[in-house]
Each structure stands twice: as C-alpha cells, then as structure tokens.
Amino acid sequence: MTNASESSTTVLQRAEVAMQDEFLRKAVRFTTDRLRNKKQTVTASFGNWEAWRERGEAIRAHTIANLDFYLGQFADNLEKQGAHVHFAHDAAEAVTAVRQVVREKGAKQIVKSKSMVSEEIHINQHLEEDGVRVIETDLGEYIIQLAHEAPSHIIIPAIHKNREQIRDLFEADSANNLSTETRDLTAFARRRLREAFLSADIGITGCNFGIAETGSMVLFTNEGNADMVMNIPKTHIVVMGMERILPTLSDLEVMAHLLPKSATGQNVITYMSMITGPKRSLDHDGPTDLHVIILDNGRSRQLGDAQFQAVLHCIRCGACLNVCPVYRQIGGHAYGAVYPGPIGAVLSPLLNGGEQYSDLPYASSLCGACYEACPVRIPLHDMLVHERQRQVQNGHGKPLEQLAMKGYRQMFAKPGCYRLAVRMARSFQGPLVRNGKIRARIGPLGGWTATRDFPALAKRSFRDLWPNLQNGGDSDE
Amino acid sequence: MKVSLFITCLVDNIFPNVGVAMTRILQAHGCDVRFSPEQTCCGQPSFNSGYCDASRDVASALIRALHEADVVVSPSGSCVGMIRHYYPELFADSPKWREMAIDVANKTYEFSQFMVNVLKVDDVGARFPHAVTYHPSCHGSRLLGVKDEPLQLLQHVRDIQLIELPYARDCCGFGGTFAVKMGDISGAMVDEKAQHVTETGAEVLVGTDMGCLMNIGGRLSRTGQSTRVMHLAELLYEGMRNSKEVLV
Numbered sequence: 026m027t028n029a030s031e032s033s034t035t036v037l038q039r040a041e042v043a044m045q046d047e048f049l050r051k052a053v054r055f056t057t058d059r060l061r062n063k064k065q066t067v068t069a070s071f072g073n074w075e076a077w078r079e080r081g082e083a084i085r086a087h088t089i090a091n092l093d094f095y096l097g098q099f100a101d102n103l104e105k106q107g108a109h110v111h112f113a114h115d116a117a118e119a120v121t122a123v124r125q126v127v128r129e130k131g132a133k134q135i136v137k138s139k140s141m142v143s144e145e146i147h148i149n150q151h152l153e154e155d156g157v158r159v160i161e162t163d164l165g166e167y168i169i170q171l172a173h174e175a176p177s178h179i180i181i182p183a184i185h186k187n188r189e190q191i192r193d194l195f196e197a198d199s200a201n202n203l204s205t206e207t208r209d210l211t212a213f214a215r216r217r218l219r220e221a222f223l224s225a226d227i228g229i230t231g232c233n234f235g236i237a238e239t240g241s242m243v244l245f246t247n248e249g250n251a252d253m254v255m256n257i258p259k260t261h262i263v264v265m266g267m268e269r270i271l272p273t274l275s276d277l278e279v280m281a282h283l284l285p286k287s288a289t290g291q292n293v294i295t296y297m298s299m300i301t302g303p304k305r306s307l308d309h310d311g312p313t314d315l316h317v318i319i320l321d322n323g324r325s326r327q328l329g330d331a332q333f334q335a336v337l338h339c340i341r342c343g344a345c346l347n348v349c350p351v352y353r354q355i356g357g358h359a360y361g362a363v364y365p366g367p368i369g370a371v372l373s374p375l376l377n378g379g380e381q382y383s384d385l386p387y388a389s390s391l392c393g394a395c396y397e398a399c400p401v402r403i404p405l406h407d408m409l410v411h412e413r414q415r416q417v418q419n420g421h422g423k424p425l426e427q428l429a430m431k432g433y434r435q436m437f438a439k440p441g442c443y444r445l446a447v448r449m450a451r452s453f454q455g456p457l458v459r460n461g462k463i464r465a466r467i468g469p470l471g472g473w474t475a476t477r478d479f480p481a482l483a484k485r486s487f488r489d490l491w492p493n494l495q496n497g498g499d500s501d502e
Numbered sequence: 503m504k505v506s507l508f509i510t511c512l513v514d515n516i517f518p519n520v521g522v523a524m525t526r527i528l529q530a531h532g533c534d535v536r537f538s539p540e541q542t543c544c545g546q547p548s549f550n551s552g553y554c555d556a557s558r559d560v561a562s563a564l565i566r567a568l569h570e571a572d573v574v575v576s577p578s579g580s581c582v583g584m585i586r587h588y589y590p591e592l593f594a595d596s597p598k599w600r601e602m603a604i605d606v607a608n609k610t611y612e613f614s615q616f617m618v619n620v621l622k623v624d625d626v627g628a629r630f631p632h633a634v635t636y637h638p639s640c641h642g643s644r645l646l647g648v649k650d651e652p653l654q655l656l657q658h659v660r661d662i663q664l665i666e667l668p669y670a671r672d673c674c675g676f677g678g679t680f681a682v683k684m685g686d687i688s689g690a691m692v693d694e695k696a697q698h699v700t701e702t703g704a705e706v707l708v709g710t711d712m713g714c715l716m717n718i719g720g721r722l723s724r725t726g727q728s729t730r731v732m733h734l735a736e737l738l739y740e741g742m743r744n745s746k747e748v749l750v
Contacts (some may be wrong), residue, residue, distance in 0.1 A: 390640070393641070426551065437511070437560040439563070441538065447515055476688075478723045487522070
C-alpha cells in the first residue's frame with residue numbers, strides 16, 4: 026500500500042522515488058497547470074480579487090480568534106435541532122465515536138464522501154478491521170481506494186492516475202471489460218456507486234463549513250455524491266475539524282466565491298448543499314439520526330500561537346499545491362502525510378509534533394507562491410521559516426548543519442574573518458576549478474554540483490575593486 | 503544623492519562585475535556612491551535554516567555598517583527582502599537594535615526599485631541588440647513587491663528583443679540552503695526552468711538576483727547551453743557603453 030502516512034523515510038527519499046516516475050510528474054504538471062490557469066482566468070474576470078482575499082482573511086481571522094464562542098454556538102444549535110455532537114480530542118477519540126455509532130446501528134456497509142479529516146484519523150482502516158465495508162464515493166477517492174493508495178492532492182486525490190490505470194483498477198474490481206472512454210468509465214463508477222448508496226447503512230461525510238449562527242453544515246462537491254451520502258442512508262455521521270466554522274451565512278457567501286475559484290477555477294461550485302439537523306417529520310428524505318464529530322487532533326495547540334494560529338484559517342482549497350514548484354516536481358505522496366503541498370509542509374509537523382514530519386518544512390524553496398495563491402492570505406512561507414526556527418530552538422538541528430552555521434556565524438559576523446576566509450577559499454579552490462566552474466561533488470556542495478555547475482570565486486572581489494571605483498575612477502575589469 | 507551600496511556576499515566574491523556595473527550606473531545618474539567594507543552578508547542563509555542567533559550576529563554587523571547611510575542600494579531583491587521583511591522580527595527582543603534595524607530596512611532598496619521609484623529613471627540610455635528573456639525572482643517580486651520596475655528599465659533599452667519566459671514566475675529552485683539540502687528537488691526545479699529559458703531561444707537570461715541566476719546559469723552550463731546569464735545592472739551598463747560607442 027502506498028499509504029505514505031506511516032512512512033519512516035525522509036521527504037528527500039520519497040521525492041527521489043516520485044521524480045523517477047515520469048508519468049506521475051507529467052500528470053501532476055498537466056493538471057496543476059490547468060487548474061492554475063483556470064483560476065487565473067476566473068479571478069481576473071471576477072475582479073477585485075485582492076479585496077476578496079482580504080475579506081476572506083478577515084472572516085477567518087475573526088472566527089479563529091473567537092473559535093471557542095462560535096464552536097459553542099454551533100454545537101448548541103446542532104443539539105437544538107436534534108443532532109448528536111461529539112468533541113474528539115484526538116484521532117482515537119474520533120474513531121471511538123464513529124465506532125460507537127456503527128455498533129449501535131449494527132451497520133455493515135458505509136458510504137463516504139471525501140473528507141480529509143477522515144483520512145487524518147484513518148477511519149476506513151479501523152472500520153474495515155471491525156468487518157465493516159467502507160466505500161468511497163468521490164470518484165477520485167473511489168479510484169485510489171481501489172488502488173489502495175492515499176490521496177495525493179487535497180481536492181484531486183487521483184491527480185496522478187491516467188485513464189488506462191483507472192480502467193485497469195475498475196476491471197480488477199468487477200471482472201468487466203471496459204474501454205478507456207471517459208463516458209464508459211464514469212458510467213461504470215456511477216452504476217457501482219448507486220448500488221452502494223442504496224444499500225449503505227450509514228453515510229459519512231466531511232464538512233466544508235459549519236455555520237455557527239444556524240447550526241448548519243455546508244458541503245461543496247462537483248459530483249453530487251455527498252448529497253446521496255447524506256440523504257439516502259438512515260444515519261449520517263459528519264467528521265469535521267474544529268476550525269471549519271464560519272459565524273454566519275453571509276460569511277459563507279464570501280467563501281462560496283473564494284473556495285471554488287481558488288480550488289478548480291470554477292466560478293461556482295456545482296453542488297453546494299446545506300443540512301440543518303436530521304430529517305423532520307414533513308421532510309421527504311434525509312437521515313433520521315445525525316452525528317457530528319468535531320475533531321481537535323492538535324489544532325487547538327495553534328490557538329494563541331502568534332506564529333501559527335493563522336494555519337487554522339485554511340479552507341482546504343488546494344490552491345497552494347497548484348502553484349507550488351516543489352509539489353509540481355514531487356507530487357503529493359512524497360510529503361508522506363495526509364495533507365500534501367505547502368499547507369501540508371506547515372500543517373503536518375504542527376498537528377503531529379515529534380520527529381516524523383520534521384523534515385517537511387525544508388521541502389520548500391520559500392518562493393512565496395503559496396502565500397500569493399492562498400484565498401485567505403495565510404503566510405505559509407513565513408510559517409515554513411518559523412517552523413525551521415522552532416526545530417533549531419528545540420535542539421533538532423542536524424549536527425553537520427549546526428557546524429556549518431557556526432562556521433557561517435564566525436566568518437560573516439566579523440568583517441576581518443570574512444576577508445581572511447575568502448582569501449583562503451580563493452587559494453584553495455584552484456584544483457577544483459575548470460574554466461571558471463566547479464563541477465566536483467565535494468562536501469556540502471554535492472547537492473548542488475550533482476545537477477549544475479558552481480562558479481569559482483572571482484580573482485578580485487568587489488571590495489578589492491572598490492578603491493579604484495570611487496569617484497568614477499576607471500577600474501572596470 | 504549619497505547612496506551607500508550593500509554588495510551581497512555572492513556579488514562581492516563571485517560576481518563583482520555586477521557591483522561594478524551598479525556603481526557605474528548610479529554614478530552616471532549623479533549619485534555619490536559609497537561602500538563600507540565592514541559589511542558582509544544580510545544573514546538570510548542562517549535565518550531561513552532556522553538559526554536566528556547566527557543571523558542576529560551577522561545582521562547586526564550589516565546594520566552597524568549601514569546605519570549612518572542616507573539610502574542603501576543593493577543588487578539583490580532577496581537580500582533586501584530579508585532586511586525589509588524579517589529584520590524587525592529578528593530583533594524583536596532588543597528595542598535598541600530593533601529601532602536601528604527598522605531604520606535600515608526603511609532606507610534599503612533593490613537596484614531596479616531605487617532606479618525607477620526613487621531616482622525616477624527608467625531609461626538609462628542603453629542599447630543592447632540581443633534577444634533577452636527575463637526571470638522575475640521570487641523574493642524580489644513577492645517578498646519585496648518589485649514587479650514592474652525591472653521590466654520598465656528593460657523596455658527602454660534600444661534594440662533589445664524581449665521574449666516572454668514561459669512559467670516565468672515559477673521558482674528556479676535556488677532557495678539558498680534549499681539548493682544544497684534538498685539538492686535533488688532543487689535540481690529538478692532548475693532543470694525545468696533551464697528548459698523554459700532554452701525554449702525561448704533568447705541569447706541572454708536577465709534577472710535581479712545572482713542566487714537565482716547562478717542556479718539557472720549553473721544548469722544551463724552543465725547541459726551545454728550557451729545562453730548568457732546577466733544581472734539587470736550588467737545588461738544596462740553594457741548597453742550604456744554600447745550606445746556610447748555608437749555615438750562616438
């Protein structure tokens with residue numbers, strides 16, 4: 026199973042594997058190109074995009090700054106309408122809460138609509154251990170479930186698969202002969218998933234936004250599958266992160282612009298569905314039993330932390346992945362965690378703590394494209410730097426790097442040492458230089474010279490030339 | 503105007519001609535150019551790797567060297583971005599140093615930013631009859647917000663043929679220590695960037711940051727491409743000398 030989330034390898038090792046997969050890299054480039062071009066077009070025609078981002082940021086910042094109040098209001102309203110609310114401190118508590126409902130109902134089959142949080146708590150694995158069949162109904166999720174893989178993109182989980190691979194997976198699951206035509210493949214999935222919707226005992230979904238003022242939950246999809254999941258089975262379980270709250274419906278209006286435009290370049294989402302409580306007596310359909318599991322799992326640790334609180338503003342649109350030049354080269358699985366890309370590089374170490382994801386913040390060139398793309402202006406590039414600083418403060422710096430930085434500090438903090446060190450380096454570089462370039466894979470330069478040349482130090486530095494440059498003197502080399 | 507130079511460590515030691523070109527252009531526009539040899543580096547390599555103490559030591563040496571300057575001009579958007587964006591945070595715990603850091607941050611400009619926005623010069627009288635493509639470096643354009651200024655200067659160069667670079671705003675993979683620590687990923691990024699540069703057919707790649715240009719140039723050289731890599735100041739200065747020769 027390519028579920029890299031339990032991986033003990035480093036991001037660099039996983040990236041190396043991904044970079045040998047030409048097909049994956051082409052697929053990722055192709056799709057992210059399309060998404061960001063569409064986003065560019067749709068935001069340009071919409072106009073005032075920066076002003077919308079600022080509104081989005083203000084709403085999210087206000088909500089997260091007052092999260093305890095809005096969470097309380099949300100939970101009260103949910104309960105008033107007859108929903109059961111479960112607060113889960115960690116993944117284990119969330120799993121227990123789901124399991125309890127499943128046992129109570131004697132459920133054997135569950136349909137799900139994409140929820141990153143349920144990936145975070147590995148709910149499928151736990152339920153399958155209990156002998157319960159779980160079927161993913163988001164087309165992308167369905168495909169990677171058949172492939173026994175983890176999602177490699179927040180909104181396009183099967184970004185790395187092509188139609189031949191999808192056909193093979195469908196055939197292996199059904200013993201049918203299928204063509205690679207999109208129409209045939211989707212018709213097959215539709216048939217299979219309709220059967221699943223109709224025979225499931227429970228539906229599990231995520232939640233894009235919970236509205237505190239009304240106790241409603243809002244889901245954005247392009248396939249309408251979430252509507253089936255939450256309306257057909259008698260029991261509906263919502264698993265959501267505790268930060269998914271918006272104060273009012275008018276805040277939702279802003280997010281309904283920001284999310285689909287940023288995520289896929291769509292002007293509006295195909296299905297925006299809102300549920301407020303379980304089925305009432307006059308309703309035609311809907312679940313009779315509604316459970317909402319609100320998960321903390323490391324999120325509340327970011328509250329009150331000036332450097333990281335804003336990570337909770339994230340609305341999971343994936344726009345930062347689509348513009349990230351690192352994600353573009355290595356795809357999602359190389360991040361080794363549920364959330365890939367720049368948001369994942371920030372979020373995974375924060376949520377999980379410990380060593381497992383401590384190298385992720387280094388998998389960025391700090392180019393800032395993620396911040397520029399973020400619809401709610403999360404300063405991801407600053408957070409990546411701050412995470413590196415926290416790691417060093419906590420004594421997790423690598424010994425070799427610590428030594429290098431000690432050398433850097435001694436050399437560059439004192440101009441006299443700097444001049445001496447440069448003079449020495451210039452006289453020692455001789456044997457390595459060919460035609461003004463260094464190609465040898467030597468010491469810390471190895472990572473560089475494997476793929477590119479390094480220029481030699483100049484014979485005379487700028488400071489050597491300066492005395493003749495002053496007052497317009499003639500010293501051009 | 504009295505203008506102090508901040509010559510970054512890369513320019514000082516590897517690309518001194520960039521500093522020479524910048525000095526000459528500033529002098530040609532009436533600036534009284536100064537340089538304090540007490541400066542070394544902005545402290546970014548250690549800051550971005552997480553070592554704030556080391557950065558404070560290095561940055562305070564730079565602040566000491568520059569704090570008496572009227573204005574500071576530097577040939578790197580990345581280093582100026584470090585000074586403007588991160589110095590106040592770096593010295594947050596020391597009121598005295600913080601005040602000096604903010605003072606230096608407020609008067610420090612990237613070269614093209616200074617030319618266009620402070621000196622109000624977008625035509626330096628250069629002639630450069632070559633096909634040129636421009637790579638906008640991430641820190642200069644995103645951290646510092648210098649977007650149109652380099653293009654304004656380039657568009658006024660006589661006989662230049664500017665070719666748009668596909669995926670221009672995608673990072674080249676430099677990222678300072680990233681290029682060494684995550685060498686393979688960085689290598690894949692610069693490979694894509696170098697291919698895009700080559701596909702333009704331009705003879706010259708121009709930019710405003712020697713880190714990125716050293717990276718892309720290193721890849722172009724490794725793959726046997728003859729594309730010339732130049733800092734904006736070098737191109738403008740060579741262009742100024744070209745047009746003088748024509749006039750003579």
